Amino acid sequence: GIQVEQSPPDLILQEGANSTLRCNFSDSVNNLQWFHQNPWGQLINLFYIPSGTKQNGRLSATTVATERYSLLYISSSQTTDSGVYFCAVANNNNDMRFGAGTRLTVKP
Amino acid sequence: EPEVTQTPSHQVTQMGQEVILRCVPISNHLYFYWYRQILGQKVEFLVSFYNNEISEKSEIFDDQFSVERPDGSNFTLKIRSTKLEDSAMYFCASIRLASNTEAFFGQGTRLTVV
Numbered sequence: 001g002i003q004v005e006q007s008p009p010d011l012i013l014q015e016g017a018n019s020t021l022r023c024n025f026s027d028s029v030n031n032l033q034w035f036h037q038n039p040w041g042q043l044i045n046l047f048y049i050p051s052g053t054k055q056n057g058r059l060s061a062t063t064v065a066t067e068r069y070s071l072l073y074i075s076s077s078q079t080t081d082s083g084v085y086f087c088a089v090a091n092n093n094n095d096m097r098f099g100a101g102t103r104l105t106v107k108p
Numbered sequence: 109e110p111e112v113t114q115t116p117s118h119q120v121t122q123m124g125q126e127v128i129l130r131c132v133p134i135s136n137h138l139y140f141y142w143y144r145q146i147l148g149q150k151v152e153f154l155v156s157f158y159n160n161e162i163s164e165k166s167e168i169f170d171d172q173f174s175v176e177r178p179d180g181s182n183f184t185l186k187i188r189s190t191k192l193e194d195s196a197m198y199f200c201a202s203i204r205l206a207s208n209t210e211a212f213f214g215q216g217t218r219l220t221v222v
Contacts, residue, residue, distance in 0.1 A: 001153065001164075031209040041145070041197050041216055048210040086151060088211065094139055094203065095164060096211060098151040 002027040002091045006099035013077050013106050021072040021102045023087030031090035032063050034072050036083055037101075043086065046072070077106045110134045114200050114214035121190055121221055129185045129217045131200030141201040141211070142175065142185045144168070151199065157183065190221045 003026035013019055023032070034046040047054050047061040049070065054061055058077075063070040074081055084103050090096035113132045121127050133140055142154040155175055156163040162175065174186045183202075187194055200214040 031203070031211060033211060035213075041218065043151075043199065043213045043216070045213070050209070088151075090203075090209060090211070093164075094156065094158075094205070094209070095153075096141060096156075096201075097153055098143070100150045 001095045002029070002089055002097050004087060004089050004097050004099040006085075006087055006102050008102060009100065010103045011105070013104070015077060015079060015106055015108050017077050017106075019074045019077060019104065021074070021085055021087075021104075023070040023072070023089070023099055025068050025070075025087075025089045027068075027089075027091040029063075029065055029068075029089050030092050030094070031088075031096065032065075032070050033088045034061055034070070035086045035088065036081075037086065038083060046085075074104075077104075079106050079108055082106045110212070112200055112202055112212045112214040114198075114217050116217060117215065118218045119220070121219070123192060123221050124189050127187050127190055127219060129187075129198050129200075129219070131183045131185075131214055132181055133183055133200070133202030134204070134212055135181070136204060137202035137212070138205045139163070139203045140177070140183045141199075143199045143201065144196040145199065145216075146193075146196045154185070154198075187219075190219075192221050195219060195221045 035043040084101045087099045140157040155165040197216045
């Protein structure tokens with residue numbers, strides 16, 4: 001199956017700081033999604049972004065499919081942004097795999 | 109907005125018992141997945157299902173596991189004889205295919221084996 005690597009594994013920020021999370025993948029993709037896992041364990045879809053750039057408030061994401069990576073940007077971070085962020089990637093056979101996640105801690 | 113629903117949200121079961129986790133995918137979706145996440149760990153692929161058969165399965169998906177789409181709406185994951193290490197959050201997901209490959213995930217079922 002497709003290999004997905006996320007970095008960094010852990011990230012600690014002060015409130016108000018900006019951050020960039022990275023997702024590298026090993027194959028051509030027809031789907032890439034970013035999720036935030038909430039304290040109840042639910043996967044909250046942030047972006048469906050197999051290519052290009054999208055923005056939603058303080059969050060934005062960019063996928064460069066030809067270079068096999070995606071970036072999630074969080075600006076002006078808040079304590080409520082804390083949690084684990086997952087990248088999930090599917091190849092052209094719809095084999096979807098998750099990265100190991102980035103655990104973000106935003107300190108007040 | 110359409111959503112994938114999973115039931116129950118939490119299930120506690122005795123070791124050795126059979127459990128069935130249920131999922132109702134979005135109605136016009138054609139491709140389905142089950143994933144599990146042991147507490148604090150990564151989300152692991154179990155199985156994908158298309159056209160009424162398993163498309164792909166991982167090494168985790170051994171003979172204790174089975175999936176079924178019994179009535180065209182439900183998509184179930186059965187664990188025949190649960191072990192303590194089956195305790196995890198289980199997620200179902202579906203995609204429409206064709207021009208739209210966005211995956212929609214259910215809210216998960218937390219399975220606790222005691």
